[in-house]
Amino acid sequence: MKLRLSTAIAAGKAAYWLSRFRGYQGSSLPGKVARRLYSGTLRDLAKQVRKGIIVISGTNGKTTTSNMVTEVLMDAGYRVIANREGANMIAGVTASFLLNAALRGSINCDYAILEVDEASMPLVMAEVTPVVIVLTNFFRDQLDRYWELDKIIAVIRDAIKKSKESSLILNADDPLVAQFRISTGLRSLFFGLSRQELSTSASSQTRESKFCPVCGTLLTYDYFHYGQLGNYRCPGCSFKRPRPQLESVELTYVPGGTNCRITYGQQAFDLAIPTQGVYNVYNALAAFLTGLHLGINPQSILSSLGRHQSVAGRMELFNYQGKPVYLCLVKNPTGFNQGITTLCAAAKTKDVLIVINDNEADGRDISWLWDVDFETLSADHRPYPCFICSGQRGEEMALRLKYAGIPIDKISVNQDIKAAINTALAGHADSAFLFSSYTALWQVHKLLKQLTAKGDPR
Amino acid sequence: MIRICHMYPDLLNLYGDCGNITAFVKRCQWRSISVSVQEVSLNDRVNLREQDFIFFGGGSDRELKLIAADLTKRKEELIEAINDGLVILAICGGYQLLGHYYLARDGEKIYGLGLMDFYTQAGSRRLVGDVVIEMSIDGLPVKVAGFENHSGYTYLGSCQPLGQVLSGNGNNGKDGLEGACYRNVFCSYLHGPLLPKNARLTDHLIKLAMKKSGDNSQLRPLETELEDQACQVVLDRLGFKKITR
Ligand SMILES: [Zn+2]
Numbered sequence: 001m002k003l004r005l006s007t008a009i010a011a012g013k014a015a016y017w018l019s020r021f022r023g024y025q026g027s028s029l030p031g032k033v034a035r036r037l038y039s040g041t042l043r044d045l046a047k048q049v050r051k052g053i054i055v056i057s058g059t060n061g062k063t064t065t066s067n068m069v070t071e072v073l074m075d076a077g078y079r080v081i082a083n084r085e086g087a088n089m090i091a092g093v094t095a096s097f098l099l100n101a102a103l104r105g106s107i108n109c110d111y112a113i114l115e116v117d118e119a120s121m122p123l124v125m126a127e128v129t130p131v132v133i134v135l136t137n138f139f140r141d142q143l144d145r146y147w148e149l150d151k152i153i154a155v156i157r158d159a160i161k162k163s164k165e166s167s168l169i170l171n172a173d174d175p176l177v178a179q180f181r182i183s184t185g186l187r188s189l190f191f192g193l194s195r196q197e198l199s200t201s202a203s204s205q206t207r208e209s210k211f212c213p214v215c216g217t218l219l220t221y222d223y224f225h226y227g228q229l230g231n232y233r234c235p236g237c238s239f240k241r242p243r244p245q246l247e248s249v250e251l252t253y254v255p256g257g258t259n260c261r262i263t264y265g266q267q268a269f270d271l272a273i274p275t276q277g278v279y280n281v282y283n284a285l286a287a288f289l290t291g292l293h294l295g296i297n298p299q300s301i302l303s304s305l306g307r308h309q310s311v312a313g314r315m316e317l318f319n320y321q322g323k324p325v326y327l328c329l330v331k332n333p334t335g336f337n338q339g340i341t342t343l344c345a346a347a348k349t350k351d352v353l354i355v356i357n358d359n360e361a362d363g364r365d366i367s368w369l370w371d372v373d374f375e376t377l378s379a380d381h382r383p384y385p386c387f388i389c390s391g392q393r394g395e396e397m398a399l400r401l402k403y404a405g406i407p408i409d410k411i412s413v414n415q416d417i418k419a420a421i422n423t424a425l426a427g428h429a430d431s432a433f434l435f436s437s438y439t440a441l442w443q444v445h446k447l448l449k450q451l452t453a454k455g456d457p458r
Numbered sequence: 459m460i461r462i463c464h465m466y467p468d469l470l471n472l473y474g475d476c477g478n479i480t481a482f483v484k485r486c487q488w489r490s491i492s493v494s495v496q497e498v499s500l501n502d503r504v505n506l507r508e509q510d511f512i513f514f515g516g517g518s519d520r521e522l523k524l525i526a527a528d529l530t531k532r533k534e535e536l537i538e539a540i541n542d543g544l545v546i547l548a549i550c551g552g553y554q555l556l557g558h559y560y561l562a563r564d565g566e567k568i569y570g571l572g573l574m575d576f577y578t579q580a581g582s583r584r585l586v587g588d589v590v591i592e593m594s595i596d597g598l599p600v601k602v603a604g605f606e607n608h609s610g611y612t613y614l615g616s617c618q619p620l621g622q623v624l625s626g627n628g629n630n631g632k633d634g635l636e637g638a639c640y641r642n643v644f645c646s647y648l649h650g651p652l653l654p655k656n657a658r659l660t661d662h663l664i665k666l667a668m669k670k671s672g673d674n675s676q677l678r679p680l681e682t683e684l685e686d687q688a689c690q691v692v693l694d695r696l697g698f699k700k701i702t703r
Contacts, residue, residue: 148472148518150518150520210468211520216520364586364587364588364605365473365586365605365607365649365650366605366650367473367474367477367605367649367650367651368473368474369474370474370475370476370477370480370651370654371474371476371477392691393691395684395687395688395690395691396655396688396691398684398687398688399654399655399684399685399687399688400477400654402684403477403480403481403484403654404480405484408684411684413687
């Protein structure tokens with residue numbers, strides 16, 4: 001048995017080096033190779049994690065939350081294994097373990113932090129037993145690849161339910177996430193955001209679920225943050241937003257970052273994160289609560305989160321000859337709407353580039369573009385001199401903008417991504433915003449890095 | 459004025475359905491045809507006989523059951539309106555609701571309105587991907603492109619299909635038919651959404667809705683360059699040269 005594990009690890013590592021040598025990113029291939037030789041590879045390696053495994057799933061914010069938790073634990077002095085972005089299915093998770101294993105089959109780590117794709121939860125949960133499971137939020141995402149949202153949630157619930165030893169860290173503001181305390185019966189801790197100045201009494205954006213996940217009655221809301229996130233209550237049963245153990249009670253946006261006042265029982269903290277957007281506050285709260293639950297000193301967590309640098313394409317800032325250029329990954333309406341909110345809030349004029357592909361990893365169905373609230377941009381389009389569209393579905397994107405009411409002479413399609421980026425950078429606007437779907441992100445990111453300097457403009 | 463009803467937008471809102479309403483409304487407004495859009499949900503009071511265009515989108519089983527019960531109360535009204543020329547576009551779940559029934563995988567039968575002669579049953583394999591069909595608009599063959607994603611397999615009885623499948627699955631992946639058509643009722647599995655990049659179909663629906671509203675004037679042609687380009691992307695991919703012959 002030990003021999004089979006060693007063989008599988010050796011083969012996986014060989015596959016990794018071979019695919020690297022041939023220029024592939026090869027993030028899941030080593031896992032596939034190893035699992036074919038020995039199906040117990042992941043189970044055997046995961047058992048050796050000394051203090052525990054943390055699984056992070058949900059629609060948006062998985063990668064950022066995983067990175068934050070990893071930084072929090074590493075800064076606290078622990079040895080950590082984490083899977084890399086784009087390796088969040090079972091083969092990728094297996095690969096992250098075996099690449100950190102010695103050939104004789106042993107690994108040396110305190111914690112493993114695993115970002116797990118929603119649809120892969122049953123497979124991963126069958127082979128690892130996490131101490132903590134973090135669920136960020138549930139939005140509609142790439143439905144042609146998976147199933148409808150209800151079904152995904154049911155599958156995750158069934159996978160988690162059996163893991164009696166796990167604690168759940170849940171987003172209190174998302175009814176689809178908060179229901180997991182009732183539906184699994186596991187020990188649950190909540191994070192959330194209290195009413196903010198920007199909270200609205202109605203949500204104009206796509207609402208994933210209006211119905212009580214417990215009894216099916218229409219939910220009533222006091223306020224919304226975005227999407228279906230807010231303060232909700234069911235008139236038909238006792239289901240309502242749980243009181244969060246960790247709550248952000250005040251948010252202030254400052255240039256290049258966000259300050260929040262956080263309460264935790266009787267204690268209060270001031271957290272400053274160097275990224276913008278309310279979704280990043282949620283990610284930081286999830287990581288904060290996970291850290292506290294694992295017994296990390298709050299001051300140490302605060303300083304780790306304060307140093308956090310955003311992942312590639314999460315409103316990443318570049319400097320093009322003194323002009324700020326932002327890159328934002330878009331993969332579903334909620335994420336895109338958040339990006340548009342940031343775009344609208346930026347000062348003065350801005351040029352916009354949108355690159356949309358429809359490969360498997362982007363979601364082959366691009367209908368969701370019609371659920372994004374581009375109409376916000378046409379109400380006053382003076383700050384936007386031009387919209388450049390590119391990618392395999394650049395034409396559909398341009399059409400979407402036309403029907404959102406953007407004047408057609410401001411919309412152009414350029415299938416040459418490099419030329420499109422150059423046009424956006426060379427525009428006369430005070431800043432440029434680049435939005436890209438998943439499979440175009442690395443190409444856009446690489447070109448941007450060549451053309452710009454990283455860091456704060458001016 | 460064209461009176462539009464968006465039926466159950468809070469329940470039927472899968473896959474960018476609202477893009478169909480947007481396309482219809484914009485192409486009216488760009489021609490200075492005034493429109494009113496009313497959103498109708500469960501138990502809302504509305505006289506369907508007074509409407510010119512109504513739209514049904516897609517939804518999951520849970521929603522379809524709620525709606526089937528509500529729609530049954532409006533059945534007589536709907537039949538009268540359809541006989542009077544009411545234009546309907548129904549996509550995916552909305553499409554299934556207008557037929558006899560939907561037979562779910564677990565054996566549960568959700569009864570539809572039976573306005574049109576077809577039935578649907580859950581299939582073993584989800585039918586997903588780009589689709590191109592050919593349909594007839596004013597006697598001319600026109601290619602229509604979209605994206606399908608459905609596990610319901612629909613079988614037509616006496617009613618006509620919307621078009622012939624050139625590439626993709628259509629109603630059931632077997633008989634080469636897509637959608638259903640009866641008087642001014644148009645049903646399809648193509649979302650994508652359907653109307654924005656298929657401007658000829660949109661204009662055809664607008665023309666019929668104008669007539670229903672009592673306006674017999676000619677429809678002013680509009681630029682369709684971007685619409686055709688977006689449609690052509692799907693056509694190119696599946697090996698078709700032109701939208702019209
Ligand atoms: Zn309830």
